[in-house]
Amino acid sequence: MTVYLLAGGGTAGHVNPLLAVAGRLRERDPEALVLVLGTAEGLESRLVPARGYELLTIAKVPFPRRPNRAALAFPALFRRSIDDVRAIIAERGVDVVVGFGGYVSTPAYLAARREGVPVAIHEANARPGLANRLGARSAAAVGVAFAGTPLPRAQVVGMPLRPEIESLDRAALRAEAAAFFGLDPDRPILLATGGSLGARRINRTVVDSARAVTDAGWQVLHITGAASEVDDPAMAGYRMVEYADRMDLALALADFAVSRAGAATVSELAALGIPAVYVPYPVGNGEQRFNAAEVVAAGGGILVDDAAFVPEWVTAELAPLLGDRARVTAMAEAAASVGRRDGTDRMVALVDTALGGGAGESARGA
DSSP: OOEEEEEOOSSHHHHHHHHHHHHHHHHHOTTSEEEEEEOSSSTHHHHHHHTTOEEEEOOOOOOOSSSSHHHHHHHHHHHHHHHHHHHHHHHHTOOEEEEOOSTTHHHHHHHHHHHTOOEEEEEOSSSOOHHHHHHTTTOSEEEESSTTOOOTTEEEOOOOOOHHHHTOOHHHHHHHHHHHHTOOTTSOEEEEEOOTTOOHHHHHHHHHTHHHHHHTTOEEEEEOOTTOOOOOOOOTTEEEESOOSOHHHHHHHOSEEEEOOOHHHHHHHHHTTOOEEEOOOSSSSSHHHHHTHHHHHHTSEEEOOGGGOSHHHIIIIIHHHHTOHHHHHHHHHHHHHHOOSOHHHHHHHHHHHHHTSHHHHHHHHO
8 A cells, every 4th residue: 555645735726736636646546545744724724634635734834034033943843843744754654755835845855855755746836935946856756837947857747737627628518607607608708817815906907997898799707806895897798706616617618817827727727728818916926927938928828917907908908809709719729738637647647756656556457
């Protein structure tokens, strides 16, 4: 029996690909033991047990950014986290550690190295985080979602997608999806979303330029997020919802999208052949701009700075584009040309590589 320890958490960007890989490992070998390492505070504390996996938690020990009291306490706390993971590896007979970044991944990588256990890493962002930059130096296998991600020996595997997205048949679901959201399946639909918490600039601009989009013959499905500050314009052909618990249906409807450029969002839209205007989150280390670079270079997306995404831009640029169905079709084909639906299988193959192929051989022989 192969024992896998999957390390990652904190945000959906770490947890969702982890769960996709966990599901595929368990699906192909029901006898395998899949354990998840996370923290008690992260999103994984809810999602991992809900999927039926055992969650093992360690303390959240962020790397200090400045010299203060927390920085003085960091070395001892970090060593304790490494020791905690070493104990898990030894007691549970872990064969391989698979890391997805986040607070728990660095102690997991160091513990694995000290216990002589191979490590496979998946990096979702085009600009890698600190944990994976450190772990990749000694990892047996490194998979990345985007070409050009600067990690040693990186192989492009794509993003491990949620099963409902990986297998989504958009055409077959379009009528059901249109009925679910109260839209016309025979008219094109622009999906606008800023993520679960929303995006102030996207929300405000989409509402204020709604008429330009509908005048171009399109409908709008606007998912505002929980922290929205906009009101529903109550227009024909415009559907506003705070949250979509059936995001697969929203994506089945989308003929074009406006969104942030998070790694998962870019990967899902490209995998499904949905062209988009990407409005990168303007705060942070700028990784969202890099996430969208490949699909934009291919012609499947347009990058617009947050400050430039205003109603005047929509009226002058986006509305005419939406009115050019040949261009929309060409952009969809370009997005699909760089999209990858098999990221989960490719990442699992890298895990097998880290193990030396034994897990793959036993699974095929089962």
